[in-house]
Amino acid sequence: MTKLVLHGRKVVGGCAEGEALVTRDRISGWGGIDPRTGIIIETRHELHGRSFKGKVLVFPGAKGSSGWSSQFHIARLAGTAPAAMLFNEMTTKIALGAVVTHAPAVTDFDQDPLQVIETGDWVRVDADAGVVEVTKRQS
Amino acid sequence: MVRLADDELAMLDGTEGPARQKAMELLLRYAEALGAERFVATRNVCGTMGMTMPFLRDYAAKHGSGIEALFSEFCLDSAQALDIPKVKIYSCHLQQGLDPERPAQQYLGPEAVKVYRDGEVFFSRLGVNLLNTCAPYLVGNVPVKGEHCAWMESSAVIYINSVLGARTNAEGRESAGAAMLTGKIPYWGYHIDEDRRGTHLIELDVDVTDTADWGLLGYWIGEAVQESVPVLTGVRQVPNLARLKHFGAAASSSGGVEMYHIVGITPEARSVEEAFAGNTPRATLRYGAAERQLAYERVNTTGRDRAVDYVMLGCPHYSSEQIWEVCQLLEGQRIHQNCSLWIFTARAIKQLADRNGFTKSIEDAGGFLMTDTCSSVGRVVPRGAKVAAVDSAKQAHYLPAIMGVQAWFGTTAECVQAAITGRWQGALR
Numbered sequence: 001m002t003k004l005v006l007h008g009r010k011v012v013g014g015c016a017e018g019e020a021l022v023t024r025d026r027i028s029g030w031g032g033i034d035p036r037t038g039i040i041i042e043t044r045h046e047l048h049g050r051s052f053k054g055k056v057l058v059f060p061g062a063k064g065s066s067g068w069s070s071q072f073h074i075a076r077l078a079g080t081a082p083a084a085m086l087f088n089e090m091t092t093k094i095a096l097g098a099v100v101t102h103a104p105a106v107t108d109f110d111q112d113p114l115q116v117i118e119t120g121d122w123v124r125v126d127a128d129a130g131v132v133e134v135t136k137r138q139s
Numbered sequence: 140m141v142r143l144a145d146d147e148l149a150m151l152d153g154t155e156g157p158a159r160q161k162a163m164e165l166l167l168r169y170a171e172a173l174g175a176e177r178f179v180a181t182r183n184v185c186g187t188m189g190m191t192m193p194f195l196r197d198y199a200a201k202h203g204s205g206i207e208a209l210f211s212e213f214c215l216d217s218a219q220a221l222d223i224p225k226v227k228i229y230s231c232h233l234q235q236g237l238d239p240e241r242p243a244q245q246y247l248g249p250e251a252v253k254v255y256r257d258g259e260v261f262f263s264r265l266g267v268n269l270l271n272t273c274a275p276y277l278v279g280n281v282p283v284k285g286e287h288c289a290w291m292e293s294s295a296v297i298y299i300n301s302v303l304g305a306r307t308n309a310e311g312r313e314s315a316g317a318a319m320l321t322g323k324i325p326y327w328g329y330h331i332d333e334d335r336r337g338t339h340l341i342e343l344d345v346d347v348t349d350t351a352d353w354g355l356l357g358y359w360i361g362e363a364v365q366e367s368v369p370v371l372t373g374v375r376q377v378p379n380l381a382r383l384k385h386f387g388a389a390a391s392s393s394g395g396v397e398m399y400h401i402v403g404i405t406p407e408a409r410s411v412e413e414a415f416a417g418n419t420p421r422a423t424l425r426y427g428a429a430e431r432q433l434a435y436e437r438v439n440t441t442g443r444d445r446a447v448d449y450v451m452l453g454c455p456h457y458s459s460e461q462i463w464e465v466c467q468l469l470e471g472q473r474i475h476q477n478c479s480l481w482i483f484t485a486r487a488i489k490q491l492a493d494r495n496g497f498t499k500s501i502e503d504a505g506g507f508l509m510t511d512t513c514s515s516v517g518r519v520v521p522r523g524a525k526v527a528a529v530d531s532a533k534q535a536h537y538l539p540a541i542m543g544v545q546a547w548f549g550t551t552a553e554c555v556q557a558a559i560t561g562r563w564q565g566a567l568r
Contacts, residue, residue: 011172026365026395031515031537035194041540043440063365063395065537066291067187069311073213074194091366091395092308092328095172099165100216100313105172 002136006113008086010127011105012098017124018083020117020134021055023047026089029097030067038080056123057082058113061089068093073100084125086113086132106130141170141325142177150321158211158221162317165216166325169314175325182322183282183305184230185275185290186315188214188267189258191236193518196254206261214316223265223320230319231268231275233292234456235511237519244507245519267319271511272485274384274456276303279487284406287330289318293397294388294455294533300398302383304406306330309397329398335407337400337414339364343373344427350461351550353378353386354532356426359434361394363424370400370414377404381461388455389532393437435548435567438532441539442547442563446477449524449544450558451514452551453483454531461551462492462508466500468555473505475561479521480506483513506558515541528557528565 025046027033032042038053062068075081085098085105098105104127113132117123120137149155150163170178190199190209199209208220215221237245239255262269270278273292276299282288284304290296291310299305308328310318318324328334341363347356360369369390378386378401390396400408408414452465465482474480482501484492489510492498498508514520515537520527528547529535535548547557549565557563 009174012168028392031392031541043536043540044437061366061395063361064293064392066293066296066309066311068309069313070187070213073216073313074198077198077212089366090173092173092310092314092325093395096169096311096314099168099172100311 004116004134006116006132006134007110008106008130008132009108010130011095011107012103013128014104015126016056016083016104017122018054018056020058020119020121020123021047021050021052022058022114022117022119024060024114026060026063028064029062029069029071029093030065032064033071033075035071035074035080036078038075051080052082053080054083056084056086056125058086058117060114061087062091062093062097066093069096069100072097076101084123084127086125088112088114106132141167141175144178147178147323156224158215158223159320161215161217161221162320163323165313165317166321166323170325170327173325173327175327177326178323179287179326179330180322181287181289181318181324182228183280183286183288184228184315184318185233185280185292185295186230186310186319187233187291187312188262188316189232189235191255191258192516193236196236196251199254200250206257210316214313216313226266226319228319228322229268230266231270231280232262233270233275233295234273234513234516235271237517238509238511241507241509245517246522270485270487272456274485277456277458277488278485287324289315289324291315293391294384296397297387297391297399298384300329301387301400301405335398336368336416336418337370338367338418338421339369340420340423341369341371342423342425343371344425345431346375348376349550350382350385351530351548353382354389355431355434355438357386357389358393358438358532359426359430361390361392361396362437364394364396366395366397367421368398368400369396370402370408370411372402372411374401374404381458384455385531392533392536432567438535438548441545443545444526445563447526447528447547447557447561447563448478449521449527450478450480450554451527451529451534451538452554454513454529454534457482457484457488459488459491462488462497464551465555466497468552469500469504469506472559474558478558478561479524480558481514482506482508484508484510486510514538518542520544528554528563530554
């Protein structure tokens, strides 16, 4: 089993693990997700129709409406939020969104998570230590 | 590490009560997440603090929570219900989830209107200005160059940063709520000179004229530069408020643009050099006929059927100039029997339209001038509507995803024509 470890900066502390869901498209919160289901609804999004519920969401960053945090906040209360968030581009939308989602979140990695993590890999996140351990999916 | 000033520490210690303490705690977690080093004082907040949005109405109904508990959860990230004190600084409410004057038209019962009215009482008591619009700069909240603000609403954020030279990041419901109570916001991003500098040069090869054209340009730029700071050159016709409103709204929907410069027009870009202020452009992009065509195709992704049953205007909320323009286009005409025309604006603008006779002109033609919300925020379209026509690239981007309708995007004139004929005859010209 191939394992690799990424190091980054804590955005929101805590530990979580789950299956990776990876996208190269930035994610809109309001108007981009349905927080009642965790499903991505943006028309031309690469993950259109997929749910991030319980996944380790790996994505470039946030875009679109300032309702980003409130939609992920509602997703947390609805039990549909991601288990953890790993991303590259810091914005106020994603920082606040991660804070109110209460899920571990990490950024500023030593390797690009979009390059080395694939959908289906098993990912353990220790956000306080800034350590992300990836077990590659058996292919 | 976030450095805290004495007044911030005092709030954090609870000397100003539990709500301001929770607010400061949230702001501190947020600042740490950003990697900010300190806070900046703000005296101007715009947020959506009310509970009238459909998901929040549902949550409130299901949990039977009082408004203070809802505010504590959704605006301060506190599961514990707190007594909410008056706001500390000038605070405005952005759009709401419904137009309280027309519940039947939005298929709403009295309980939804009660949420709205209870919110009015609650927020008025706190001292919040209920502007109830996504475009506060249309109705008197016009920040000054350099003014540190804490605003939500991506289309308003990009407008006041870029056109007015004010300083704000795209805040969220919780950070705006916390800023209202504390007068603080992280000093990060667009509050800082260096982060306002241009990153991408955009050279225009085509003339950009009406609001639809500016919307297309914004839609293309947002997708091309995402959350960066584009610098536009080659704009030969000075745009007006409505055009830049549509441009910014589009760029912050297809992408995450919160700041741009137009050389010779916007206040921090008297020259290309000033706009970049020492930054080397990461890329130079050209916007010509091919890019314009591509943006048009992308924004019209969902349009298929030519029979239009809904025309929605007012995203972002229409200015009085735009309402006047629609009245001219409607003069002597009737809306088609199979089509509805809903136009959204701020309540204060509607009062002006009432006085000017614009509201009557629209209603005489069979349309409606509505306030406070829009179809995407309120999640409401005329019953059975399947194909919408809009003059906003932002609305064309969101409405199909949110309401499952098709959307045609075109000029205001093409949309009004669709309302009159019930057919979409728009094309890129």
